[in-house]
Amino acid sequence: MRVFVTGSTGWIGSATVDELLGSGHQVLGLARSDRAAAALAAKGAQVHRGDLDHPASFREAARAADAVVHLANKHDWADQEGGDRAERAAVEAVLDGLEGSGKPFVIANGLSGLVRGRPALETDASPEVGPAADRGGSENLALESAARGVRPIAVRFAPSVHGRGDWGFVNWLTAAARRHGVSGYVGDGTHEWSAVHVTDAARLIRLGLEHAPAGTRMHAVAEERVTTRAIAEALGTALSLPVAPIDPADAAEHFGVVGHFFGQTLTGSADLTRTLLSWRPTGPTLLEDILGGAYTTDTSDHGKDA
Template sequence: MWRGDLDDLDGLRAAADNADAVVHLGNKHDWSDPAETIRSERAAVTALADTLAGSDRPLLLASVLSGLVHDRPAEETDPSPAVGPDSPRGGSENLALAYADKGVRVIAARFAPSVHGPGDTGFLANLVAAARTHHRSAYLGAGTTAWSAVHRGDAATLIRLALDQAPPATILHVVAEQAVTTRDIAEAIGTRLDLPIASIPADNAATHFGFVGRFLAQDMSAANTHTRRLLSWNPTGPTLLDDIRSGAYDHA
C-alpha cells in the first residue's frame, strides 16, 4: 500500500510509475475554498497523466454529473463542456481525456450523486443528518428534481470492468437508476426515521441542508445505456430507496 495525499505530487508520480493501473477518486471537496480544491485536482490529474504518458496503462478518474448532463444525459462521445479551471472539478475530465492521444488509456467515470450503501458518508448521509437535526425530512419545492443513483458494490464492479475493457477516451456513467426524485428520497428518509415530511422553499436550502442544498435544486440524472452495453455491466444491488428503508443510513 502506498500512502500519500493529493498535495504529494512526487508521491503520486512514484505510485503511478509503479502501478499497472491508476484509479483517481480523490478530491478535497473544500466548499470553503473551491479555488484550492480545483488547483489540487488539476495538479493531481496532470501529475498522474504525465507519469502514465506513453505507457498505454489505464487512468480512470472520478468525474461528476452535476453541471454536465442537464438536457444532455447520454454518455456516448459526449465530452464535458467544462474545459477550464473554473469548471466543475476544474475541468479535470477534459484535462485527463486530452492524454488519450499521449498513450494513456483514459477513462472518465461520471459517478451518480448518490453512490449509496452502508457506510456511505456522502450526500444521502447529509440529508439524513439534516432530517434528524431539524426533526423533519424535507425536499425543495415540489421535489421534482431527480438524482441518479448506484449501489457501491455495482460501482466497484464497473470500475473493475472498465480497467479491463474500456478503450481510451471512454466516458462512463456510473449510474444504475437514472432518476430518483428528491421528494421520493425525502419520503423514504422520513418513513425510516418516523419523522414528518415537508416541502421547504428553495431559499431555505442552505440553512436546512448545508452545502448539499445547492445540489438538491439540480437535476443530476443521466442515462447509462452505452455504459451497460460497452462493458456488459448489469447492476444487481439494492435501489437507493431500498437502502434507505432497510436502514443503510441509520449511522448518519
C-alpha cells in the same frame, strides 16, 4: 494488474479496492494517515503514503503501477478553487508517470453540470476545460492524454452512490432531517436524481479498467430517475420523522451544501456503458437502501482521512 488507487479508503475507493482485490488484482493505495494505511493493510493492499497537496509524492507510484484509478478529491466546499488546483495537479502528476505506457487511467467525475433539461449521455463532453474550470478541467485533461500514449477512461458517478456506510449526499440529507426534526424536499419534490449502489459502481470501475477503450466515458448509473420527494419520504419513514416541503429560498440554510444539489435534477443515462461493458447493476435501489436502514447510523466521520 497492479493498480494504484487514490482515494483508496474513501467511500467509493474502499469498495473499489475490495472489488479489485476480489478479482485477483494487486492494489497499491494512496494513504495520507496512519488510520488509512492500517485500513488498507488489513485488506491485503499495499500502502503508499502521500496526499493530493503533494502530487510529487505519488508520481512514481503511478509510473510503477500497471494501471491507475484516481478517486481522491479534497471536497473542500470552503476552498473550491484550492481543491480544483489540487485536482488538476494530481492528474498532471499521474499523466507524467503514465505517459507513453499505454496503461489505463480511470478518473472520477460527477454528472452535475454536464447538461440541462435532459439526462446526461456518455457522448456528452464535459464543458469544464482548463485549470480554472470545476475540478480543474481534469476529465478533459485526462481524456486528451490518449494522444500522449495513455488509455484514459472517465467514470461519472450519479449524485447518489449509496449503501450502508455512505457519508455523501444522502447521509447529509439524513443529518439535516435529524437536525430539524423533519425530512424535507425542495419545492414540490419533482426534481430527480440518478443513483447507483456503491458495489455496482466499484464493479464498473474494474470493468472499465480491464476492458474500456481509450477515451471512454462511463456512467455509473443504475437508476436513472428517483424523485427528491421519494427520497425524503423514504428517509422520513426510516427515521420516523414527518416529511415536508422546504422553500427553495431556505434550502441552503436547511440542508447545507447539499441543498444546492437537492434542488436540481441531476440525471444521466448508462445505456452505452451497459452495452459496452456488459455491466448489469445488481445492488439494492436507493429507496431500498434507505428503507432497509442503511442511513440510520451516523457515518459523518467516515473516510475523512482517506
